């Protein structure tokens with residue numbers, strides 16, 4: 022809607038980000054050089070199986086990595102500033118104010134010994150001087166906005182007095198009260214039942230529209246991605262292996278892993294009612310990843326070069342790209358030729 | 366809430382009756398009697414004394430007389446130690462000294478225990494943490510009388526002579542340092558250990574991550590969000606601690622000759638001063654029961670998830 026926003030450059034720009042955990046058993050390269058841009062009002066879905074580095078990637082934006090995890094390379098630019106160079110105070114100013122986060126488990130993400138009101142007010146007072154009365158009023162408005170009835174009473178209640186769906190709404194209220202530019206939602210609906218899930222998604226979508234806020238939506242659930250995301254990044258073993266507009270990913274997927282993921286969900290819109298096909302093989306051992314393409318051990322298309330070198334990105338239309346050797350014409354032709362040799 | 370308190374009070378009363386009956390029985394089972402110890406009186410004098418205080422009647426009759434007196438608020442008079450002075454007056458004179466020692470012991474135990482526990486949790490895995498672990502483990506296993514003796518030897522006798530050995534009525538404030546320190550040492554170490562582990566547990570919870578994500582500063586995260594949760598298990602230790610301080614007080618008051626109720630109670634048993642034994646027992650038992658109830662209510666205040674009404 023904003024005419025400038027096209028020129029103003031991305032809100033968030035992640036470049037070649039690398040995060041490692043230095044465990045006693047060795048270095049775990051949880052995020053291994055990922056890059057993407059995110060504009061105002063955009064919703065980026067990050068999908069991938071468990072352990073692929075989705076949360077670690079999100080936490081590094083917020084400066085929430087726990088030791089032994091450390092960002093070891095790349096940059097994260099938010100509104101033109103590299104957040105990796107922020108001092109303590111700047112990080113604190115950013116958290117909850119410019120970038121907010123909601124988590125997977127609403128049951129354990131709120132402090133059990135403080136009232137809802139306490140916890141929402143605190144998110145506000147951490148960043149601005151407001152009177153108790155103003156804070157209360159804004160907290161009530163926020164609860165109202167996220168669809169919680171009787172906000173005045175809720176403010177005085179404790180988390181255990183609310184249902185899971187309600188608590189997630191409270192988490193959203195808490196995350197949005199300072200009107201952040203970016204909301205990171207790490208599997209926010211996984212712990213909720215399906216109808217509540219749909220309500221929470223609709224809520225996030227309407228708030229995004231109203232505020233022109235960007236969202237990073239981390240999930241296992243491709244159905245959810247189709248509902249709310251504008252763009253999708255598919256992660257595997259710390260890499261983004263394919264990314265692009267949501268329709269390209271769903272209707273013209275390129276990377277064998279993305280194909281596998283899509284095949285693994287039952288599609289309601291598909292007449293043939295394909296069976297749910299899980300991807301063969303086990304996830305990568307992150308301590309000892311294979312050299313070359315990490316998906317190689319599970320890939321039906323695997324070629325010789327895949328075992329030796331990580332594939333470069335190949336761009337398709339509209340910012341759709343995938344990292345797979347199959348799309349490098351020269352390499353692919355050479356490999357095919359080698360395969361045919363024995364027959365000669 | 367009111368219902369819960371009423372229930373707890375009734376339970377407490379039942380406990381008091383059991384405690385008093387058992388004490389009464391045991392007290393009469395130990396050989397000897399109030400008038401036998403010093404110069405043995407003649408048979409007639411003894412009989413006259415026993416008749417005067419009703420000691421010649423059957424035990425159960427004596428007990429019920431005592432019980433009905435106590436229900437009217439009459440604790441009886443001392444047989445021996447302060448002949449014919451009302452027991453309740455004696456308790457009133459002695460108890461404040463014990464409270465003073467007990468309260469300071471508890472204060473230092475709680476303040477130092479919680480601080481050291483937080484500090485150890487903050488420094489987990491480092492040298493400070495290991496040193497504190499050794500110190501607190503030692504403090505937990507050392508019996509009070511051993512600590513008292515060692516400290517007396519070090520600070521009030523052989524090595525330094527900086528603190529008094531005996532704490533009497535006119536003692537200066539610093540005379541209370543050793544007894545309060547000794548009495549609080551074991552609970553302090555226990556509290557430090559509980560706080561350390563519950564603090565580590567609290568700091569690893571997801572609501573702490575939420576607190577960071579809000580942009581709160583470290584102090585607010587540790588002292589507001591983590592500590593309050595970490596204190597919940599620590600508070601459940603305060604009930605047993607009060608009982609410990611009370612019984613530990615008997616030993617400490619005796620070792621340091623502090624004129625408190627604990628030492629007097631021990632002497633009253635040695636002297637078989639029956640009304641004082643019974644009066645003090647009931648008094649201290651009621652005290653523990655009331656304090657435990659107070660701790661449970663405090664618990665409810667600090668952890669809103671506990672619904673006392675439902676638990677009753």
Ligand SMILES: Nc1ncnc2c1ncn2[C@@H]1O[C@H](COP(=O)(O)OP(=O)(O)OP(=O)(O)O)[C@@H](O)[C@H]1O
Pocket residue numbers: 042044049051069070071072073074075076077078087088089090241307
């Ligand atoms: N504290 C830690 N210590 C060591 N390694 C860790 C730690 N936290 C994460 N990792 C490593 O980082 C990798 C990525 O973890 P991450 O939590 O980002 O996965 P995820 O994609 O969010 O998975 P999920 O869908 O299960 O949430 C994991 O495979 C794990 O090996």
Ligand code: SF4
Pocket residue numbers: 276277278314315316317318320321322323324327332344345346347
């Ligand atoms: S690079 Fe090779 S192994 Fe990796 S996904 Fe493509 S074809 Fe499969």
Ligand SMILES: [Mg+2]
Pocket residue numbers: 075076077207
């Ligand atoms: Mg995760």
